[in-house]
Amino acid sequence: MYPEDYRYSTEHEWAKREDGKVRVGITRFAADRLTDVVYVELPQVGSQVRYMHPFGVVESVKAASELYAPVSGRVVEVNERLRDHPELVNQDPHGEGWMIVVEMSDPSELDRLMDAQAYRQHIGEA
């Protein structure tokens, strides 16, 4: 359910290392809690995000929630498909529903995130 090679934040974002970059999305747990996602507001390519500071908003029929950056750095890619297909976040949160790719300014921040086992414990699914 929660890929072993991902890192996880307390706010339910995942971070997947791809060389010097990190792909970011929200976890299955968060997607299920939100229920049907209807809108995802993402930053522009080139903007800066900061560790555990909001970088966007995800909106479902139930609530609007802030998205927190699991690492600091520059946004180099944004999942444009979510603009027309927000349901991807529910269908495949750990894959097609990714949100941004960040060029890390401080790779050590990844160590401050949880591994899959710690995250499962965090959400009570261990």
Place this chain on the structure above:
Amino acid sequence: MKDFPLIFERSVPGRRGFGLPEPDVPPRPLEEMLPAHLLRTQPPALPEVSELDVIRHYTRLSHRNFSIDEGFYPLGSCTMKYNPKLHEEVARFPGFSRLHPYTPEELVQGALQLLWELGEELRELSGMDAVTFQPAAGAHGELVGLLMVRAYFESRGERRTRVIVPDSAHGTNPATAAMVGYEVVTVRSDARGNLDLGALEGELDERTAALMLTNPNTLGLFEEQVDRIAERVHAVGAQMYLDGANFNAMVGITRPGDQGFDVMHMNLHKTFSTPHGGGGPGAGVVAVKSHLEPFLPVPVVVREGDRYRLDFDRPHSVGRVRAFYGNFANLVRAYAYIRTLGAEGLRAVAEHAVLHANYLRVRLAPYYDIPYDRVCKHEFVASGVRQKRRSGVTTRDIAKRLLDYGFHAPTVYFPLIVEEAIMVEPTETESLQTLEEFVQAMVAINRECETDPETVRTAPHTTPVGRLDEVRAARHPDLRWRPAT
């Protein structure tokens, strides 16, 4: 055949609801008066209907609505609470309703006196020093309050950058702070549902402009440490902002001014019986302590001897925030409410609101989880987690099923810190019989979650329209009628 045709679909070519006489001035062709690019080549696709078509269409439509005049609304004062009809009548007195806003001051002394006296009453009830009636609603009041806070710090040559809000706050609080240009810092709630004092202390410093606190908070709980919170906030020179949305739970009993707040807004529709819903017109009076008074928006009503006038000469004012004097007719209703009930009556309003909420909380506790189960104020938050785990029925389903029992649904999925939240605010006007009927409906639905979950999951079944596809409506909004081609 559609279940309920749109007014456009009732259109019959050539049908008219009016007849105009021939003009008594010589007609001129439109082309002579307007440039060609502003003229239509074809008439707009407006419905062509008779007067009676219009009357029947909208009257029938109105019968499909649910209103506080027909049934119980556990959404409470946020959205719909009963307002005594007397105040509607008072607001319609021609002396009030036909006033022109440009009438000279000497001819509207009565209206100005009403505003001034309402200000005195609200000052006394809130424990604050000065008020403005300008803001058009609660969120507008928040904006004006924080603009005044910013002006206050600017006048002292201080630059503060942050506003702290609890994680249980109304969404308008962080939105307001961001709009005024502050960085928003969120502080968590503790296990009792109070603002976590330790977490607050960790964030407070000389960068903090204000703490925006709701009391009682959105969990319906009184902030038990409000005096200590105020002490810590003031120790770093920051301001205490009260989101007065829940003032109706403490009016006549305790005063925000005495709790250490420097500035607050009051939603007159929640606490002082002005109209709800429909997007206004609202009234979000802002009250401040004396150190913020110079920054009040213009104009301010002042009394000089036995005369009243509007004071525009206020050099430190944040300026105008609303045309004329706010939504005057609402202020008349609030005045009438306060004068009808008097001090003891207002206190009784708060006491009844609190008693009713606690009655429901205790009655429902065996059937629904109550995450913060302590004496509440005017509302409490239950949770549908138990039902969801047991039978996969969500809070949304339970809310929809309530419609079949003849009740409006309560607030759901707010506050965000409670999973599957069901927030119930019965208000002060409901009888024990109504409250008990509501309990019986909630108990019956809980039973249905076990015995017949499908009926709950597909509710409502008795309303003019069934379950609406909210997801599709949000993902693919279709906001405009177009003729069938």
